[in-house]
Structure formats: C-alpha cells, structure tokens
Amino acid sequence: MGSDDHFDRYFVFGIPEDDLSERAFNSALEQLGAGQVGGELEAFVARIRQDTQRMARRVHHRRDQGGRLPSRELLQVLADNFGQLESDSEMGGLLTPERSAEVVAGDLLADVQVPEVADVLERMASTPDGARLACAAFHHLNKEADTVEPAASTGKYRDAERRLGHRIRGHLAPAGSRPAADLSPEEIRLIWGWWHTDPWGAREWIGQRLDEGVWDVLPLLTRLRPERTAPFREVDAEETEALAFLIGSQRLDTELDKHRNSPEHLGPYEDHLVRSLSRHRGTDDASP
Structure with a gap:
C-alpha cells in the first residue's frame, strides 16, 4: 500500500480481471531464477505479452525497492517475447509496449556483471526481434559510447559489441542480398540498432553492400x-x-x-x- 506500483495498478487503471497476484508474481520470479517450469511463470510470461507496461512497472518497482530479480533470465523472457507484445499504447500513444520493454531491459542489463554482459546479449539476440531489444538495452547501458561519429571502441564492452554485431550480421544476411529498396521496417530498425551498438561494424557491412553493387x-x-x-x-x-x-x-x-x-x-x-x-x-x- 502507498507505493507507486500499488497506486498505478489499483487506482489509476483499476484491477484487471486476470491480475497476477503478488504471491504469483513472486513465485514466477523464483521459478524463472531456478530454471523451473510452473503455472505462475506461464501466467507471468503471458502477462508480459498482453500487459507489458503494467508488468514492466511491477518489475521496476521491485528493483527500486531493492528486491532480488533474476535479471539475466528476465532479459531473455523479454527478448523471446519482444515481437509478440500485444498491449495497447499508453500516454496518448507515447508509451508503446516495445518502448516499455526497452526501458526495463536497459535497467535489468545494468544489474548484470560486466563479464556476463556479452553472453547475455548474445543469447537475447538469437532472433531478429530479440536482437532489436538487445541493442536498445545495450544502448541504454553504454550511452557514453554513442556519439555521432564514434571512434573505434576499446572499452569494457567491446566483446559485447562484437558478439552482438555478429548476431545482427547474421539476421541481416538475407536483406544484404536484396535491393536496398526492399529493406523492411524491421530490418531498418535492426540496422539503426547496430549503429547504436557497433557502428563501425554496421558501416563496414553497409559499405560492402554498396561496393558490390547490391545496394x-x-x-x-x-x-x-x-x-x-x-x-x-x-x-x-x-x-x-x-x-x-x-x-x-x-x-x-x-x-x-x-x-x-x-x-x-x-x-x-x-x-x-x-x-x-x-x-x-x-x-x-x-x-x-
């Protein structure tokens, strides 16, 4: 009672019929962290897809209160479901479910130990949708490296940049053999995500397409x-x-x-x- 999370859930928007109880929420996080399968976790994942912003606020609240979260596992759940988010936009269309997922993913990635970041991002980026979320989360974490004309990175996240770029290169391989005019909106978002995370890799790959006359x-x-x-x-x-x-x-x-x-x-x-x-x-x- 009295928390932003409680006010948001029960006074601003009302209690949804299928609201995930606090007990079920806790059980889902425990199951996720332990690598177990259970009804609470299944309900949690369904809510991530169907009510993304509300679930993101609950995760934010737990994190802000110092509660333990299985950050790496949560990031993977978000990545696996990023292309299937169904909830309506909020705040007059400004807060989309995708944007909400990107923000919470960036905060969760900040809780991951530096040596583990590359592994986490590489797993997240196993699908094109997951790669887009991984780029957004990494950009949030590594904003200081995002300049308009960046220098070659030698920082602590260089391995993460390289491995994430390798994943993106694979996802864009089909697009790289088609005319540039046929690039889909999803592929364009992936290219810009690459720009934000491994700009020199993106520049090299685009240059090859142009040099070869494909684009x-x-x-x-x-x-x-x-x-x-x-x-x-x-x-x-x-x-x-x-x-x-x-x-x-x-x-x-x-x-x-x-x-x-x-x-x-x-x-x-x-x-x-x-x-x-x-x-x-x-x-x-x-x-x-």
Missing part, C-alpha cells in the same frame, strides 16, 4: 530515413552526420551532387531528401 545509395537513404508525413520533415544535422558515417562521406556527397544536378528523375520525397542533406553537407550551392 545503391539513394534507395538506401530513403529506407534509412523513410518518408513518414507530408509536408516532409527536414533532416537535422545529427541525422545527416549519422547517415554520412554509415554510408561514407565521400560516397554520400558524390550521390548528392549527382542527383542535385539532375533532379528531374527524382520523386518528391527523394528530391526533398537530396536537398535537405545537401544543405547540411554544404554542397547545395543554390540554397539561399
């Missing part, structure tokens, strides 16, 4: 920075630098020059993207 720069740009709404949103300086890093500055500038000088074949969004990027790259001589 072309402009279709790749329109997928990495897809059209969402009209009127089109301006590309900001940070996005421009990230794209220049992943694609290569010289390659990007050459592409922008080519299309800016012959814009008649471009679609409306392609033209907007070329002009917007050119302004930030300082190659748009015609801009005011």
Whole structure:
C-alpha cells in the first residue's frame, strides 16, 4: 500500500480481471531464477505479452525497492517475447509496449556483471526481434559510447559489441542480398540498432553492400530515413552526420551532387531528401 506500483495498478487503471497476484508474481520470479517450469511463470510470461507496461512497472518497482530479480533470465523472457507484445499504447500513444520493454531491459542489463554482459546479449539476440531489444538495452547501458561519429571502441564492452554485431550480421544476411529498396521496417530498425551498438561494424557491412553493387545509395537513404508525413520533415544535422558515417562521406556527397544536378528523375520525397542533406553537407550551392 502507498507505493507507486500499488497506486498505478489499483487506482489509476483499476484491477484487471486476470491480475497476477503478488504471491504469483513472486513465485514466477523464483521459478524463472531456478530454471523451473510452473503455472505462475506461464501466467507471468503471458502477462508480459498482453500487459507489458503494467508488468514492466511491477518489475521496476521491485528493483527500486531493492528486491532480488533474476535479471539475466528476465532479459531473455523479454527478448523471446519482444515481437509478440500485444498491449495497447499508453500516454496518448507515447508509451508503446516495445518502448516499455526497452526501458526495463536497459535497467535489468545494468544489474548484470560486466563479464556476463556479452553472453547475455548474445543469447537475447538469437532472433531478429530479440536482437532489436538487445541493442536498445545495450544502448541504454553504454550511452557514453554513442556519439555521432564514434571512434573505434576499446572499452569494457567491446566483446559485447562484437558478439552482438555478429548476431545482427547474421539476421541481416538475407536483406544484404536484396535491393536496398526492399529493406523492411524491421530490418531498418535492426540496422539503426547496430549503429547504436557497433557502428563501425554496421558501416563496414553497409559499405560492402554498396561496393558490390547490391545496394545503391539513394534507395538506401530513403529506407534509412523513410518518408513518414507530408509536408516532409527536414533532416537535422545529427541525422545527416549519422547517415554520412554509415554510408561514407565521400560516397554520400558524390550521390548528392549527382542527383542535385539532375533532379528531374527524382520523386518528391527523394528530391526533398537530396536537398535537405545537401544543405547540411554544404554542397547545395543554390540554397539561399
């Protein structure tokens, strides 16, 4: 009584008919930590999928109160179910179940001992959906390494970056043999997750696709920075630098020059993207 968790669960949203009791919640965590199978754990996993935000708040509350949590096992449960989250968004659509899972996963990963982080992330990333969650959790843990044009990492998490990048490379292998225009939204999110965790690995892999002629720069740009709404949103300086890093500055500038000088074949969004990027790259001589 009196806790944020209790108020959230019983006063703000009301008690759901299938609410997981505190006793069942505790039993599920014990079963998970012991590697056992039980009805409480099955109910817990079902609630993770069906009521993600509420369950994430319960885990956060337990952690904030200093309660013991099987962090590694919880991370794996979240990774295994990340692509199957069904609960509705909250806070006017701002808090999606995926975002809620990413936040709690980042906090749980911070509780894992440094030598174990690489193993935990590698297991989480055994599926493409799990890899996306692993990237988000690792980004939360290792934010200091996330700069627009990062240096080669030599830090304590380098092994984790390498092994997570290896997993992502495997998941993206089919996409790497198709045209860039065919990249799915899930594959694009995985590429950006790779950028946040092992940027040099992502840059090298993308460069190989471009060098081999499997991908072309402009279709790749329109997928990495897809059209969402009209009127089109301006590309900001940070996005421009990230794209220049992943694609290569010289390659990007050459592409922008080519299309800016012959814009008649471009679609409306392609033209907007070329002009917007050119302004930030300082190659748009015609801009005011």
